[in-house]
Amino acid sequence: MSRSKAPRPSIPRSLVLTPHQLAAIVYHAEDAYPDEACGLIVGKRPVRGRCVASRVVVSANLATGDARHRFEVDPALRLRLERELRGSGEAVIGHYHSHPDHPAAPSARDLAEAYEPELAWLIVAVEAGKARACGAFRLEREAKRAHALALELAGDTKSTAKARPRQSARKAK
Numbered sequence: 001m002s003r004s005k006a007p008r009p010s011i012p013r014s015l016v017l018t019p020h021q022l023a024a025i026v027y028h029a030e031d032a033y034p035d036e037a038c039g040l041i042v043g044k045r046p047v048r049g050r051c052v053a054s055r056v057v058v059s060a061n062l063a064t065g066d067a068r069h070r071f072e073v074d075p076a077l078r079l080r081l082e083r084e085l086r087g088s089g090e091a092v093i094g095h096y097h098s099h100p101d102h103p104a105a106p107s108a109r110d111l112a113e114a115y116e117p118e119l120a121w122l123i124v125a126v127e128a129g130k131a132r133a134c135g136a137f138r139l140e141r142e143a144k145r146a147h148a149l150a151l152e153l154a155g156d157t158k159s160t161a162k163a164r165p166r167q168s169a170r171k172a173k
């Protein structure tokens with residue numbers, strides 16, 4: 001695939017989730033504790049850095065052996081999703097992971113492994129099994145810098161946030 005033909009990636013400036021999507025992420029983060037949870041965020045290609053999620057996709061954490069301190073989104077899941085989204089106008093626009101008993105800020109390892117500067121990062125801090133805080137960021141690997149993104153909650157008319165969030169997350173569109 002020719003890199004020059006790819007549309008210029010937009011720098012994320014804000015991340016917009018519905019309360020329903022955020023609840024699904026929080027549920028996953030608490031459920032996975034004390035391991036890190038992770039997953040992908042799908043949405044339309046961002047316009048002026050505004051990353052609006054249409055769907056949250058739960059992944060297994062494949063960081064075997066050290067899932068308490070690391071995360072690795074299932075590459076097969078990502079590939080499947082990218083294929084499914086081809087031509088749809090949507091793409092993977094970000095991902096989320098949790099920090100068990102650590103703050104909701106990118107770790108040195110997160111910065112070192114941030115190979116896709118166009119992706120929004122959502123990090124959920126989980127203390128003793130309860131989500132305490134979350135933050136959205138874009139990461140500049142070479143400059144080793146994290147920039148906070150505005151995290152916005154969009155209107156969610158269905159208001160099913162608390163009802164079986166995990167299952168909803170898989171179906172949510």
Ligand SMILES: [Zn+2]
Nearest residue numbers: 097106107110
């Ligand atoms: Zn992290």
